[in-house]
Amino acid sequence: MPVFASVVLVLIVVGALALVASGIWWFTPLASNWNEIDGALLITLGVIGIAFVTLNLFLAYLILRYRAREQERAQFIPDNPKIEKILIGITALGIIILLAPGLFAYSRFISPPRDAMIVEVVGEQWRWTYRYAGPDGKLGRAHPKLISPKNPFGVDIADPAAQDDILSYTELHLPVNRPVLLHIRSKDVIHSFFIPHFRAKMDAVPGMVTHYWFVPTRAGKFQAVCAELCGIGHHRMHSPVIVESLEKFQEWLAKQPTVAATVKP
Numbered sequence: 001m002p003v004f005a006s007v008v009l010v011l012i013v014v015g016a017l018a019l020v021a022s023g024i025w026w027f028t029p030l031a032s033n034w035n036e037i038d039g040a041l042l043i044t045l046g047v048i049g050i051a052f053v054t055l056n057l058f059l060a061y062l063i064l065r066y067r068a069r070e071q072e073r074a075q076f077i078p079d080n081p082k083i084e085k086i087l088i089g090i091t092a093l094g095i096i097i098l099l100a101p102g103l104f105a106y107s108r109f110i111s112p113p114r115d116a117m118i119v120e121v122v123g124e125q126w127r128w129t130y131r132y133a134g135p136d137g138k139l140g141r142a143h144p145k146l147i148s149p150k151n152p153f154g155v156d157i158a159d160p161a162a163q164d165d166i167l168s169y170t171e172l173h174l175p176v177n178r179p180v181l182l183h184i185r186s187k188d189v190i191h192s193f194f195i196p197h198f199r200a201k202m203d204a205v206p207g208m209v210t211h212y213w214f215v216p217t218r219a220g221k222f223q224a225v226c227a228e229l230c231g232i233g234h235h236r237m238h239s240p241v242i243v244e245s246l247e248k249f250q251e252w253l254a255k256q257p258t259v260a261a262t263v264k265p
């Protein structure tokens, strides 16, 4: 039995390494500025990979080396402060290496540049909708209390800045190579707005506005999904993200409905 258990552990390690090496579950190609987030993910993979391989091979060795044998007797060692100190030191170092790069990346992820274009993302069971600031460059006020069938975003139409806001009920279009700041809201439960190619994700929480920013660096069609199990229709809560030239983007935007034209009190 110990031989079998050791062989299984070694096979699990070899299988996991082969899976990583084969690349079938590797990241999708990056389409934003966040290679720093990829860096943090790779460091995490490295640290947990080393721990996984080392611990499992060590366990396989222990199972074999110290299996029950007649001529050997177990020794009682209640504690070993020296080994405990070494293990605490290695664990602490591992946790610091795991956390630090992510914290630096996160602080930049939520600190948008001043010239970022603001787009509002509103999640509901089970779709994503979007609101763009109109020519004035400002999103009008919105409040959950104002949400109604005729005013699905809860926009305050008394606010002059709201009149020219532009609504999209299906797709998120973005110009390539321009910083975008998303303001994320939810109407009902907690969702999470995730664009895997951009390495960008944040919870949409009812009652608050969360945010992150990125620069789409590649034109093309991507997908935003919900990354929070949010009910029975969670799996179909996704929406196309189209990154295109500034001209094409403006052309598309001009065809979308404005608040003034569609939202009535």
Ligand SMILES: [Cu+2]
Pocket (backbone or CB within 6 Å): 123, 190, 191, 192, 226, 227, 228, 229, 230, 234, 237
């Ligand atoms: Cu959701």
